[in-house]
Amino acid sequence: xxxxxxxxxxxxxxxxxxxxxxxxxxxxxxxxxxxxxxxxxxxxxxxxxxxxxxxxxxxxxxxxxxxxxxxxxxxxxxxxxxxxxxxxxxxx
Numbered sequence: 001x002x003x004x005x006x007x008x009x010x011x012x013x014x015x016x017x018x019x020x021x022x023x024x025x026x027x028x029x030x031x032x033x034x035x036x037x038x039x040x041x042x043x044x045x046x047x048x049x050x051x052x053x054x055x056x057x058x059x060x061x062x063x064x065x066x067x068x069x070x071x072x073x074x075x076x077x078x079x080x081x082x083x084x085x086x087x088x089x090x091x092x
Contacts, residue, residue, distance in 0.1 A: 001026045003048065003092040004033060006056070008077075010085050023047035025056075030091045034068055037075060037087070057087075 003024055010019040025045045027033040036043060036056060040063050046053040057063070060080040067074050073089040 001028060002030060004030075005090045005092060007088040008085050009088070021052060023052040024049045024092070030070070033089070033091075034073065037063060037068075037073065037089075038066065 004027055005022060005024055007020060007022040009017050011017055024047055026048055027036075027045075035041075040057050040061055042059045042061075043056045044054065045056060057077060058079045062078045064076040064078065065074075071091045073087070075087050077085045077087050079085075
């Protein structure tokens with residue numbers, strides 16, 4: 001298991017950030033986490049620090065502009081209502 005810092009930025013149409021949340025989660029591997037994001041798989045997880053829990057990707061969401069390397073991930077998440085957010089992740 002590895003730890004990942006996951007941050008979600010809520011954005012408006014003009015790309016203004018209106019809210020953000022971060023949490024630390026545990027995943028099997030960075031490769032598995034990347035595949036989960038690529039496939040827009042909904043997985044419910046609890047934060048290992050604090051009380052934030054929820055889905056890594058909302059149900060029926062689309063992933064766009066996915067960029068990642070061995071430690072970083074960035075993508076846009078479009079939920080079923082068409083609302084966009086930005087997901088950032090960092091392998092600890």
